Amino acid sequence: MRREGALADLGSWQPTRCSLALAMDVIGTKSAFLLLREAIYGTTRFDDFVRRVGITEAVAAGRLKELVEAGILAKQPYREPGQRTRSEYVLTEKGEALFPAMLALIQWGDEYLQPDGGPVEFVADETEAEVRVDVRTDQGDRVGLDGLRLRRR
Amino acid sequence: MRREGALADLGSWQPTRCSLALAMDVIGTKSAFLLLREAIYGTTRFDDFVRRVGITEAVAAGRLKELVEAGILAKQPYREPGQRTRSEYVLTEKGEALFPAMLALIQWGDEYLQPDGGPVEFVADETEAEVRVDVRTDQGDRVGLDGLRLRRR
DNA sequence: CCGTATCCACAACGATACTG
């Protein structure tokens, strides 16, 4: 694979326009990633985020506020019958769209950082089929880094 | 989707065993992500990493060393005919395995953070077909966060 | 249950200068 040549062909590269750099400006901290993992796992309550992620309330409050401002989480008041009003943080569509990225990182960790694979996996609700993330062409063929090149849009 | 219930069913949760937390301990900085993006784009030389990522030499040197120690990059001396010996940083198999995660983040940024989509895209070398990353069951059906649940391994 | 307020430690990063 001659990706370097392919990149050079693209000419001058604008780091500020890179989508990954923009993404990391929004979610580029460990705590943000772990909060998002929890949100994907279904956690919605402040207290659960704090306990399950293992961060302090101050950090959780700050990060959650940033994620809400970024439109990734929505903070909604709700009231169970007979209870007082509480807050919950739920993923927006923008937030749910991060699921492939999160799952890809979890999968990578399962495979290369865990001695015996990861502790949990996602399965389809009915069929129990395990779900995985991978890279495919629009024809549906799975592809790796070899055999790819960059194209300017 | 009742993921919260599904998670609660899993009982006590060990944050330290989470693959995402382990992954973030290794690549959990903005500069690490951007260096990996460059490596995936085909960059191999110190100087190019510094210029294209837009970080200082000190940061690049430190991060690259960590990525080498983590087994994600390999530092190799090489010599072009008639030139002096240089160093290059190439992705190991472990490093290449991060491609789906990186592409997923880039895709997310393209879609939600860029006004007109991202500046570049990956295409298959021969067919020119655009490649994308998504989540599927092992039967090949694309699935979203709804309709999934967690299962303990 | 859902946070805020302070203080502190350290990690991450930029700027600059310098070396083989």
Add this chain to the structure above:
DNA sequence: CAGTATCGTTGTGGATACGG
């Protein structure tokens, strides 16, 4: 080309205490 050295600033996060 491929780094190292030093300095200063900001970001990130832990600990603790406190309030609606």
